[in-house]
Amino acid sequence: MAYTGVTVSARSRGMVRESRHLLFTVAPGATWIIIFLVLPGAYLMGVAFMSNGTYGLPEMPLSLESFRRLAGFGFLGWSPGNLYTLFRSLWQTLISTGLVVIVAYPIAYYITTCREKWRPIMLLLVVVPSWTNQVIRTFGWMNLLAPGTPLSSLAEGLGFIPPNMGLYPSNFAVTLGLVYNFLPFMVLPLYAAFEKLDIAQVEAAQDLYASPVRAFWHAVFPQTLPGLLAGIVLVAIPAFGMYVIPELLGGGKGMMLGNLVAMQFSGGANWPLGAAGAILMLIATFIGLFAMRRIGKRLGGGEEVVI
Amino acid sequence: MRKRTLKRGLTGFWWLTLTFLYLPLAVVVLFSFNASNSAATFTGVSLRWYKALLGNEQILSAFGNTMMLAICSSVIALCIGCLIGYGMYRHRHRKLGWLIVLIYLPIVLPDIVFGISEMMFFVQIHRLTGLLQPGLLTMIISHVTFQIPFVALIVYSRFVGLDPTLFEAAKDLYATPVKRVVHFMLPTIKPALISAFFLSFTLSVDDFVISFFTSGPESATLPIYIWGAIKKGVSPEINAIAALMIGAVAIAAILSLTMSRRRQQ
Numbered sequence: 001m002a003y004t005g006v007t008v009s010a011r012s013r014g015m016v017r018e019s020r021h022l023l024f025t026v027a028p029g030a031t032w033i034i035i036f037l038v039l040p041g042a043y044l045m046g047v048a049f050m051s052n053g054t055y056g057l058p059e060m061p062l063s064l065e066s067f068r069r070l071a072g073f074g075f076l077g078w079s080p081g082n083l084y085t086l087f088r089s090l091w092q093t094l095i096s097t098g099l100v101v102i103v104a105y106p107i108a109y110y111i112t113t114c115r116e117k118w119r120p121i122m123l124l125l126v127v128v129p130s131w132t133n134q135v136i137r138t139f140g141w142m143n144l145l146a147p148g149t150p151l152s153s154l155a156e157g158l159g160f161i162p163p164n165m166g167l168y169p170s171n172f173a174v175t176l177g178l179v180y181n182f183l184p185f186m187v188l189p190l191y192a193a194f195e196k197l198d199i200a201q202v203e204a205a206q207d208l209y210a211s212p213v214r215a216f217w218h219a220v221f222p223q224t225l226p227g228l229l230a231g232i233v234l235v236a237i238p239a240f241g242m243y244v245i246p247e248l249l250g251g252g253k254g255m256m257l258g259n260l261v262a263m264q265f266s267g268g269a270n271w272p273l274g275a276a277g278a279i280l281m282l283i284a285t286f287i288g289l290f291a292m293r294r295i296g297k298r299l300g301g302g303e304e305v306v307i
Numbered sequence: 308m309r310k311r312t313l314k315r316g317l318t319g320f321w322w323l324t325l326t327f328l329y330l331p332l333a334v335v336v337l338f339s340f341n342a343s344n345s346a347a348t349f350t351g352v353s354l355r356w357y358k359a360l361l362g363n364e365q366i367l368s369a370f371g372n373t374m375m376l377a378i379c380s381s382v383i384a385l386c387i388g389c390l391i392g393y394g395m396y397r398h399r400h401r402k403l404g405w406l407i408v409l410i411y412l413p414i415v416l417p418d419i420v421f422g423i424s425e426m427m428f429f430v431q432i433h434r435l436t437g438l439l440q441p442g443l444l445t446m447i448i449s450h451v452t453f454q455i456p457f458v459a460l461i462v463y464s465r466f467v468g469l470d471p472t473l474f475e476a477a478k479d480l481y482a483t484p485v486k487r488v489v490h491f492m493l494p495t496i497k498p499a500l501i502s503a504f505f506l507s508f509t510l511s512v513d514d515f516v517i518s519f520f521t522s523g524p525e526s527a528t529l530p531i532y533i534w535g536a537i538k539k540g541v542s543p544e545i546n547a548i549a550a551l552m553i554g555a556v557a558i559a560a561i562l563s564l565t566m567s568r569r570r571q572q
Contacts, residue, residue, distance in 0.1 A: 140331025
């Protein structure tokens with residue numbers, strides 16, 4: 001009955017109602033995120049361009065001082081400390097992401113070769129450790145790698161580390177902690193990709209006497225690429241901004257960008273410097289996301305990359 | 308032949324990886340039963356660290372804070388996120404790119420950037436107006452902020468999975484929008500709401516960085532307490548509280564497994 005007299009005004013009234021509906025459903029959440037995330041984010045960006053006042057709080061004359069400090073120019077001239085931290089963050093991200101890929105590929109493949117009723121349990125087994133708190137997991141590694149533990153003694157016996165040092169704090173411990181932390185995030189998307197794998201292509205490659213390496217490279221790798229890209233996004237971006245693991249396992253020589261930023265808000269307070277570091281992290285995040293999207297689209301798997 | 312050795316190698320690698328994944332947790336649980344307070348040698352089984360927990364008021368209050376934070380933030384995030392999820396579904400034909408960006412923002416932002424911008428914001432608001440003193444309230448606000456997107460996406464994907472004609476049928480069946488919501492929408496998305504609530508809850512208990520930066524002196528949660536204890540020098544009591552948290556995760560894992568089993572049958 002309502003449809004008999006559709007007039008322009010009725011339609012526009014409908015549109016108004018729809019708009020009001022949209023506003024009613026979306027506005028609370030959107031407002032929440034804008035007030036409590038976009039606004040603080042904007043404030044953070046602003047602070048990065050202010051100068052450092054008393055007690056580390058930002059003060060007015062706008063300046064690029066904090067970015068100069070971030071690049072290592074201090075009161076005593078240039079020192080490479082911050083740049084080392086930056087390169088260490090990049091390097092640790094690169095190494096740990098690479099290692100995670102190397103471990104996750106066989107695991108994801110192995111799960112798909114097992115019987116179907118076991119697969120959910122196996123996936124759960126991989127994921128469950130990441131449900132425990134990050135601080136607790138890292139604490140577990142501290143217990144394992146401390147001086148005098150079997151692992152440290154083994155490394156000592158093999159001559160990898162000087163006696164009585166223990167495996168932590170060290171850069172090695174940070175890499176290990178990162179790999180441990182992010183492994184599930186790579187296994188899940190890779191598993192999803194392997195599950196959809198067209199096995200006929202692999203068999204064709206084997207029938208044509210391709211070596212396992214070539215069969216992998218030409219038949220398996222392209223098909224699992226969307227999963228791999230999604231995994232890299234899920235691993236590399238949080239790894240670059242990691243705070244807990246380097247703080248607990250790295251010590252002074254294992255510091256990463258996250259620690260440099262956090263330090264500016266506690267001990268050696270300097271908000272603008274910390275904010276500048278955070279901006280650097282944001283830029284890296286968005287470059288990473290953008291690059292993955294581009295690569296994903298070019299390879300035709302664009303929609304399957306989660307983000 | 309070659310296939311079988313490959314399979315055997317993979318099986319070995321699988322068990323090796325599982326050992327790698329569970330070793331740190333196992334060590335924590337094992338040493339929580341240690342009779343001596345050494346972190347390196349296990350001397351005998353005792354429950355003394357668990358007994359010590361019960362007498363430790365800081366830990367008990369940290370536990371209370373953790374629960375309070377997780378429950379309050381999850382409930383708020385569930386209400387707000389659910390609305391957004393439905394709005395996104397109902398208006399999916401419109402251009403809502405800005406909304407998608409807004410929703411993904413809390414997910415992609417590195418924890419530390421999230422945490423410090425919230426902290427700076429709350430500190431300045433408090434300085435200017437006296438409101439929002441760092442404490443449980445500011446922690447709840449920031450947790451809700453990172454939980455909303457997950458709730459919204461779960462609810463949205465549940466709606467997308469439904470047959471669109473169901474909505475027409477509901478329109479014919481129930482006269483008022485309120486009845487439609489109560490008798491049709493809420494029952495159909497109930498599974499999504501339950502999983503969204505549990506995900507929010509887990510995210511909140513799991514979070515350390517954002518809580519750490521937005522907390523006040525009185526509002527330490529368990530992860531924050533553990534962090535402080537580690538930084539001060541390892542005390543065996545941490546093993547006990549950490550072991551209890553690992554136990555809770557194990558129970559949650561078994562529950563989720565049996566629930567998904569039942570759903571399949």
